Amino acid sequence: MNHQIQIQATGGPEVLAWVEAPLPDPGPGEARIRHRAIGVNYIDVYHRSGAYPVPLPAVPGFEAAGVVEALGAGVTGLRMGQRVGYVDGPTGAYAEARNHPADRLIPLPDSLSDEDAAALLFKGLTAHMLVRRVWRADRGPWALVHAAAGGVGLLLTRWLAREGAKVIGVVSDPEKASMVAAEGAQATVVVPRGGAYDGLAAEVRHLSDGVGAGTVFDSVGQDTFTASLASLAPFGLLASYGRSSGPVPPVDAADLGRRGSLAFQRPSIFHHIASPADLRAAAADLFQAHADGKVRPHVHDRLPLREAGRAHALLESRATRGALILVP
Ligand SMILES: NC(=O)c1ccc[n+]([C@@H]2O[C@H](COP(=O)([O-])OP(=O)(O)OC[C@H]3O[C@@H](n4cnc5c(N)ncnc54)[C@H](OP(=O)(O)O)[C@@H]3O)[C@@H](O)[C@H]2O)c1
Known part of the structure; x- marks a missing residue:
């Protein structure tokens, strides 16, 4: 049996x-x-x-x-x-x-x-997809990675950093931030469990000398969707590849335009x-x-x-x- x-x-x-x-x-x-x-x-x-x-x-x-x-x-x-x-x-x-x-x-x-x-x-082939098919250096060097100390997140952070990306990793506690830094992230932002992501976009702009992220890798979904869009540089891409906090809302094309000619992608392994x-x-x-x-x-x-x-x-x-x- x-x-x-x-x-x-x-x-x-x-x-x-x-x-x-x-x-x-x-x-x-x-x-x-x-x-x-x-x-x-x-x-x-x-x-x-x-x-x-x-x-x-x-x-x-x-x-x-x-x-x-x-x-x-x-x-x-x-x-x-x-x-x-x-x-x-x-x-x-x-x-x-x-x-x-x-x-x-x-x-x-x-x-x-x-x-x-x-x-x-599974997590590494997901990271492979995100690095090889989604990431593009010409969108801008800054990559925002949510849940950067997670299963996919640690692999993705290290791989992106070794491809030349300047990774900003978002995590919920300082111990996770240290792990993400050890994988090569340029910077980390700690948003504690239960905390709001309201200040994230300003923090990302500050860390990236006012530029914003060329690509946001968002596996958290509902809780981070708005902050992810607000963190992007013009012509940036939100790669929404997961929903650990809940589903993302319907995407409003006009809003993507107003926010700076943004792109949205939902990639799947x-x-x-x-x-x-x-x-x-x-x-x-x-x-x-x-x-x-x-x-x-x-x-x-x-x-x-x-x-x-x-x-x-x-x-x-x-x-x-x-x-x-x-x-x-
Ligand atoms: N599209 C695809 O093909 C594909 C393939 C594989 C995985 N995924 C997605 O990638 C994500 C990561 O998967 P994983 O297995 O590696 O999991 P994981 O990242 O190890 O775990 C989820 C992490 O998300 C963060 N998080 C933030 N808000 C959360 C909430 N409300 N509830 C739960 N977690 C929350 C937590 O990190 P902090 O506490 O540090 O915030 C948590 O550790 C998942 O969303 C998964 O569905 C997608």
Whole structure:
């Protein structure tokens, strides 16, 4: 029998249930992966809370690292015992083992441990998208990164800084600010939990010699949307890639114009790695960036898989710095 975490009804972390369920042999084109480390991502919280509806019951999770344990019919290019990871659906990573489409599996380099892979793949490929497809130096050197000490945030801050961006990282406490500075941020702004972002735009202009940010990377959403727009330089881009505080309001095109010919984008990792070729190329680039020291995974903590609810509560409490890992 295979143990897994199920969302049986939407709600708080307490709805995550530890259950036993049979695992069939992998179907055609699938491989069975025995998980060694599972990545916790904010999208798992949205699935659990109902913010992003999924048919229930559902096993959450888009990210894990493990070894190939069985191969379905027609699968080529993988071998038994090979270390692999993955970053997309169908959901189901919160399990001891699962079957997954073989063409979406990423062979892992020996230089990356299972835990580091589970901390790096989903968040690192998101950072890869933001650095390679969204960031453009000619919009201006200043990049404002919200939740800069988060799972994506630490990777993004380091990578942008190594691409020459002057990163201003927004965090909620001084300890997070120190971590963000250590990744290469030029400056940090602390907005404590429960505090307002009203003064952020003025602070960003002050730090950037009156220029403002060429690009804002905003994963917080509702609470930061207005401050993010107000922080941009003319012709700047708001890359709104998450909503940990709630959904962003509808975007008003006339308002973008009035504020300085601004642009708005809602980038998604799932478009970035849509084809197997896109996925392989992005993963190869990410592993090279890891080897070059442009990204480095941070594991905040590892918890037993059956304590997935505690992991969600921790993530939502804003106490984590870097990634949370579940260990089967
Ligand atoms: N578009 C995509 O393809 C894509 C892919 C991956 C992730 N994402 C998004 O990127 C974001 C980061 O994901 P992650 O897994 O790395 O999480 P995370 O950044 O480690 O955690 C969320 C962080 O957001 C900040 N935050 C500010 N206000 C918050 C609030 N009201 N509630 C909760 N958190 C708040 C907190 O940092 P402070 O306390 O320092 O403010 C918190 O630590 C999420 O929004 C996720 O949906 C998007």
